[in-house]
Amino acid sequence: MFKLTDKVAVITGGGSGIGKAMSTVFAQQGARVYIVDVDEKNAEDTVSAIKAAGGEATFKRCDISSKEEVDTVIGAIATEAGTINIVVNNAGIAHVGNLENTSPETLDRLFNVNVKGMYHILLAAIPHLKKQGGVVLNMASIASIVGLADRFGYSLTKAAVNGITVSIAKDYLKDGIRCNSISPARVHTPFVDGFLAKNYPGKEKEMFDKLSATQPIGRMAKPEEIAYLGLYLCSDEAGFVTGCDYSIDGGFTKLNT
Template identity: 50%
Template sequence: MTLQGKRALITGAASGIGRAIAEAFAAAGAEVILLDLNQDAVTATSDSIAKETNATCHAIACDVSDDASVTAAFAQAGALDIVVNSAGIAHIGTVVDTSADDFDRLFRVNVRGTYLCMQAAVRNMETRRAGVILNMASIAATSGIKDRFAYSMTKGAVLSMTLSAAKDCLPLGLRINCISPARVHTPFVDGFLAKNYPGREEEMMKTLSAAQPIGRMGTPAEIAQLALFLCSDASSFITGTDVLIDGGFTNLR
């Protein structure tokens, strides 16, 4: 699975799954443009990946929920072959205790942000009639997850937008898919456990890991390898698809 000669833009690339995808793409030969909200963080990540892989990497600060920021970032990025929408935020809460402010905050980043970047990506690619867009959905889009009301709403929207855009963009020669992971061990998980279960982190890690029938969480590197496949020519017959990577969560519980 090579991306030699491809130019790929990844949002949310300073840490977690986004960073792992940027690393995998750079190692596969792509020129990588990393987007994240914090310029210092994304620059440090870009420099580190470039040093590790000897790939050409660029860092751009971007607020994916802001139209002008996205427009400016894509203009700076130039012609693209691949766009991965990995930027996103999480939230813990039910329909009752989720505030309107939290609901709107999740919507702005996870839904509006994905929409704006998809729109910019299609405009970037349509004249060349080739390109791949990959969105980050979640098992929460299609499974009932406790205390994830707003987050599930956003990921359901990402899934639906992916399918609709994939249909609309068939005549343009664009492939659009999404990935739905179960729990992935990222810095967010460690921070969540430290904040909400001080002194019980190890116990709760085991509980969260056991939710996947395979007996553990996924790793960012595993998600990145699936992203690499779906954005490479090896998957040229795949579009309009939500690909589960969930340790058996959806079908084997």
């Protein structure tokens, strides 16, 4: 079950964190993975690890906020692989701040990556998916569902992801394209470690434990746990699932009181 044999999967931000886990798990299940990322070192390291384990992976450098770069890279992937079956829109950036602490320049940067970047990828990839049907998986966040302090710009862009998801699911249903999203709570990634080191020097463990405790289950998610849900949603076994968002949050959105 949940095999992706001979499927061509494009994963943005696939070099680290959740994207790395997605790339690794999808390759383990037989997909030909194309990692689209701006972080060359992490992406190349992920590709090397996948190949060492017997999987297939290729790195394509691309800034998804640039439509020209996206068009070139997605076109090259489709030509090289012959098709595109799965698109995982995982790449994104975060920001800490409320309305008054979010400058117009910061909001533009968030929007250009988290929303327009996803738009660029889909605009380039959908014509290829339409040829035989396929799957789109978008990475949203619980920040689009509940109120989180000091996440104004990030929450705004992730709420837009929910709109993108249902729109793609509705408009391309007749083309055999399914589209869903995942909304994680806190996930222990290198981003979290870097955030703590930058903002809470000397108190990293204390803050890590505090952030972990906000999930009723008592810890942050592992990137692989997000990837396993993504694997299901992109597999044939999820053929009846489209237009849905899945919270994977250790009980955060339902069990916190």
